[in-house]
Amino acid sequence: MSTDKVQRIANEIYQNVGGPDNVDKLIHCMTRVRMTIKDPSKVDLTGLKAIDGVMGVVEDDTLQVVVGPGTVNKVAQAMVDQVGVELGEPFPASASATSTATDQDLVNQKAAEVKAAQKAKQKQTPIKRALKSISNIFIPLIPVFVGAGLIGGIAAVLSNMMVAGQIGNNWSELIMVLNVIKNGVFAYLVIYVGINSAQEFGATPGLGGVIGAVTLLNGVTPKTPLHNIFTGQDLVAGQGGILGVIFAVWVLALVEKRLHKWIPDSIDIIITPTLTLLSIGLFTIFIVMPIAGVISDGLVGAISWILNVGGAFSGFALGALFLPMVMFGLHQILTPIHIEMINKTGMTPLLPILAMAGAGQVGAALALWIRCRRNKQLTNLIKGALPVGFLGIGEPLIYGVTLPLGKPFITACIGGGIGGAIIGGLGNIGSIAIGPSGLALVPLINNGQWLGYVFGLLGGYAGGFVATYFFGIPKDAISDEEPKAAPVATDNAVDFNAAPADNVALSENTIYAPVKGQVVPIKSVSDEMMATEVMGKSMAIVPDKTSAIYAPISGKITFIADTGHAIGFTSDQGEEVMIHIGIDTVNLAGKPFQINVAVDDHVTHGQTIGQVDWQRIIAAGLDPVTITIVTNSPQFAIEKQTLNQATTFNTALMTLKPNLA
Template sequence: MTDKHTRTARDLLDLVGGAANVTSIAHCISRLRLGIADPGRVRTRQVTDHPAVLGVVEDGTYQIVLGPAAVDRVAEAFEKLVDENRVSVKGTDAAGTDAAALAARGAALKAAWKEKNATPGKLLLRRIADIFVPLIPALIACGIIAGLGATLNSLALSTHSSALTGIVPVTTALSQGFMSLIAVFVGHNTAKEFGGTPVLGGAVAGIVVHPGVANVTHTPFGHLKPGQGGVLGALGAALLCAALERWARRRVPDALQMLLVPTIAVALSGLAALMVLMPLAGVIADGIGNGATWLLGHAGAGAGVVLGGLFATLVMLGLHQALIPIHATLIEHQGYSALYPILAMAGGGQAGAALAVYLRARHNPSLRRVIRSALPTCVLGVAEPVIYGVTLPLVRPFVTAGIGAGVGGGVVGLFAQLGLTTGSTAIGPSGLVLLPLLDGTHGLGPAALVYTSGWLTAATAGCAATYVFGFTPAMLADLNSPPGDGNRSFGLIRSDSR
């Protein structure tokens, strides 16, 4: 008997035009991301109306919001169905001819579609985000283990337990192993993303964290320190390595490519990293850290209002992951990112707004069903189903959710301004799931109290603002009209309407 995720995958495959219309398949924490050959063959209205779908985003790729509980299994079943379908048509000349013609026509349509919906700056930010997104699971794991280690260390100091004292070095090794080499992973992913050989990107990024860097004294900027510049230095070095590799492949004879191309790429980019990129990236990283400290110390409340209130807009545009390098740099330098908990207030505002919509749409069972499904994941830290399935399609609740998030961000920022800074030791989770990953100037306990207070304030303010200001009389009448009397449309957001 077919399970519900396979049925969902089969339904979606038919609605997006079949396997021949799918050029790529990927997924993130809540969205199934599809490359589409011919967008005209996609029945978006039916996709949006599917019971398992929380929203649709057309922006470079065709993104179907399914929520974190379902996306993994639906994506797996979807990919399997596509593979089976493509295998079944092999050997049929007519089908092969039709598929080739479709691919040629779809390639032209896709190019036009991308040109319409993408800008160079937006695409660059997404490519940088794609470097760091695969690292998030490891960052989460290491952050949780680091939090556990800090708790055990506090217990060991208070109880004088030799057993706990012996465990602390183990948790430290488990949590810091990845972080000590994160530059290498960043270099690997950078080269892969920008057309180079991944292992060469990792090799040149490894120079950044190599202890022998301390012995390099003859540079235009003086002595170097291992890890100077961190992930930013690794990013720049691997990006240059990929560019040099592509340049060398066009000029080196085929017989010598295996020997000379990697040597040229690593040697020249590595030299540039030591002489210029590491010192420069170190200055930038210090500027980020000092800038964040100054901002929160002098204008914490105002900065919290602005950052918390606007972050959901970045999520809507899919650009929020471009902030990952900044968070990673702060974690490297300070042990936590003080900006991340403020930005996480966006989830509280969205949760409150969704609750208000639920209360106001008493006679709309389909919308209330979406909210019942999406709201728990929002509380636990994934706000996209609420954004794309509830608040953004209704517009006004999205704005009032931002107001709530700004109020919550202002609370967290105010505490930072008063000297009680709250930060996150990892990135990825938000909502209440972020609690074990918190740290700050006064440790986990006060940080968790500040964060929880801010999040609940954001949710309360978002709910109140949405309940009072989130609807016009006409909106309420439409939301609560019988299904046959109105044109209810939830969850469909097109990039060309933003």
């Protein structure tokens, strides 16, 4: 591309995003210029999309302008060169901005990021957006819950042993220290939640933390209590709990943003936080705490009543329905409920029951392994997914094995229900912290009830196995024969570590799968630009746990992203192909990827060109789906060869013929 065209695209992008002064920083991935926008209202989306050379626009945490591989790095570099910064560095403040506006700009920047994220989800319902926000608040805290919970569990075990006389009183100080560490999380959890809530809703994090601390009623004593204005009873520290803090901080964010607009810049930094804290502090103490306290008590009481009265029946229903809840994103509301139950009762009886859903998946996978042992593609998927499935990481089994096959997903849910029925029937089995499931949850089970939890796991394994073995095996999954629509040999008796050219006769105009996994419809991909095939005809694969990346064609490597998440090829026949590993994985700075080839290297179809740590991608909350794109699609007549099929390096995705029209 000529220098003039690159500069023109860079200039026109700036013109339609409100100029360089409206950009906080800029990076790029293999196809997109990604900008953090200060004020989204200044962005002309219609104008951006109309720029000659722009293929599409995506609104997310960053504004993403799709200009294509090979072009994006030149355009992005031209844009930062105009400003005088490096890629990823903060843009300098406008020369016309006053010094008093700097602090407000920092707040507006965060608010703009949240607003952009909200706009990107316009197609979702308000309920789904609320659930996503709740998830964003608690995900950063999950490692803390796990660590502190395990430490608290160790302290509880030692304390019980000391009471029983199995160890001496000289352990008491160690027990005290362990509890101090545990309480550093749970005693002040509302503060952490307040900070994270403020970040999620676009408010100042410190103000959110203060509102969380307000609910602790620091300084209030039984002799000088504060009273509930509705009932006259004394307010209790922590009343209203986590749910109340989230709601109060949401209101705080609304108030703070409005005050930033009303208060003059010269006094904004003094007046806005003072008025915000005063008004929301009073609102929290006298309105939110009483009302949220009633709601929280009622919610915890209702769930406890359901489990106590329903017993095994309630356990079956919860265990069987949890995975469908996950699919619809409804499970995210459970996190604050778990925490409230831990705060009020010392444990959450919900988590062990819901963990049985993963046990049902494990049992179903074992049945599939035995009944479909001739299907090497499927059994390879199961082998990769089972170890982490036992540890409670169920996504590989769900999305790579049972859900694509249909029946096994249903029978796995039945297995989860059986495990849940055992837990619910036994009763009094809870977790003292949230985070893991499967076998990894055993150390967090309360009061030595871990054996009952293990019985539940075994029931879930057995239930999923039996239901799947007799009722959940699709006939077309038993054999290793591939559908006739895919004109390639099966991978039976193929050495996956050998160069495929030594084993398989390859088509000269075929593009093959770059990872092992399950083909899914391209329209199901969460990224709009990918789903609508803006860059060219595409196929999507949800990978299994096999880490290898394979060359999809025989040809030359034309580009490799600095972060390793995207690789471009030009085949010996002229096809230009890009593989894009995961959605938004550019944000991981290359950590999950190890690429073993270089630009201009010649590769052979099926050659291992690198490795991916899929779990690191999933743990970051990102989608690992891998897209194969023919970026010069107009030059070919392209036929997609496979859908809803497990893949190996030798699975044909697309066949191409020169477009003579």
